[in-house]
Amino acid sequence: MDALDALMTRRSVRKFQNRQIPDEILDRIITAGIFAPSALGLQPWGFVVVQNQDVLNRVSEYCKPLMIKGMEHAKGGISELFYSLMIGEGYSIYYHAPTVIMVCGKNKNRFKEVDCAVCAENMMLAAHALGIGSCWVGSTEVAFDNQEIMAEFDIPEGYGPVVTIAFGYPAEVPEIPEKKVPLVKWIR
Template sequence: MMTDTEAIEIFSVIRERRSVRNYTDREVQDEALRAIIAAGIQAPTALGLQPWEFVVVRDRNLMRRASDYCKPLLAEKIGEESRPGTEEFLAALKRPEYSIFYNAPVLVLVLGAREVVSSVLDCTLCAENMMLAAWALGLGSCWIGSAALIQQNPDLLEALEVPDDHQVVAPLIFGYPAPLPPKPGRREPRITWIS
């Protein structure tokens, strides 16, 4: 059973965790990444199938290659949608020096087994555990959904050692946060109570 202090700490991590898009150059130790992945695999998984695998990428050149591949595809997609608030991001995607990985020192791909029906949901829960664990360890993280576009590039998949029977579900970056602006507030949820 959890103590009140432990419960308060868990709720604090959940409340304070945020997506980090600005990192220092400080290296993330292997032990921290192992602890983060160990927290990830404690996530609920349908039928106990645990359909996840992980690829840890520290190779900045490979991350740059992946970013450079994804940027024009993403820019094209955003240009087609033309929603308010996307102009700044679209302009960033067109800058050669811009990285969709925000210069984070580590990219972890959470891969899901293709033949497992619940793979995407299970790996999503795993990814959330990982991001919460990272915050508890003083690390920032961000889910880079647009990086899933690498799934369309066989050469990148080979370089990233993604097995054919798995798909990229959650591309997560980790690192030590640089100074951050205040966290944006959350809207009050709509709750329907039925008794």
Template sequence: MNPVIENLLTRRSVRSFQKKQIPLEDLELILKAGSYAPNGMGLQAWKFTAIQNPQVLKKVDDVIRQVILSTPLENADERTLRMIERAKDPNHNFLNNAPTYIIVSHLKDSLLAMADSALALGNMMLAAHSLGIGSCWFNSLPRMTHHPCVRQLLTELEIPEDHIVYAAGVFGYPEGDIKPSAPRKEGIIKIF
């Protein structure tokens, strides 16, 4: 099979990682692949922030935990209650102890931002897979991007003040078996 198509068909979300770090040259290739994604009007208005420093990874985990623990309990749905329980567990890591975390930020008021960011992270995940590196989109930081604690973190990470987080993913060498993909649903493809 064409290796590009094979790479597309065999990528799976990976949520369990070895401690081994992704070498810098591979990380740079992954980020480069992201930067070549299609983007509205060719503006490249995004920014990719890759974190490998364990202290900075811990800071991201701490901020996610802090935001979850500040959620008002009234009106919390089941998923939120589960997240709060996890946040109370000091052993739970919201980045699944992945050695590398990539944040895709983009202009807060741009109609193109979500699509640009998703395509960029998608490219990075596919590039990673082609290098034997697993990844998973983790939506926690994008979901809480408007929280003041997250803004403070983004500022520390030199993410522009007019940016918010649209996409973020954990990356690393897979640990354990990777489940085969779910069968594709009937009727999702139609050719006229």
């Protein structure tokens, strides 16, 4: 798959097959993240790979009520759809993905959020090119300040959580949505 095809056909996958990704493929995905550009070339990222479903279930069960409480005001649109999914039986914020990777950033790096986001995008594009689905999981962010829950991820000293991504073989891939025409201003 060429780079433009990967960019234009990658989708957020929220239904995964019940099979684990081989370590060799995960290594290639992480390597793609490592090759992302970073401010001043500081490469502030680190990775925590979680395949333990008990850990992911505990974190999900902690995050769901916080997300639900924050969404109870939802009146239509995507928020209402997401709310109805969250209150459903057996819902996991990680969509039951076999692997979740948390991209962490060095705490003393002021650009860590942007750099780790670019790193995460590289990883998701590489995964897609390798036949692996992915989904950026923002729901974990409600737990970033909870030391007990973050201990489940065993984040190395000196790093903080930035991005959590679910990875797995897709069971279902969403259609390409209609893209809105954004503001594009040319100054010549």
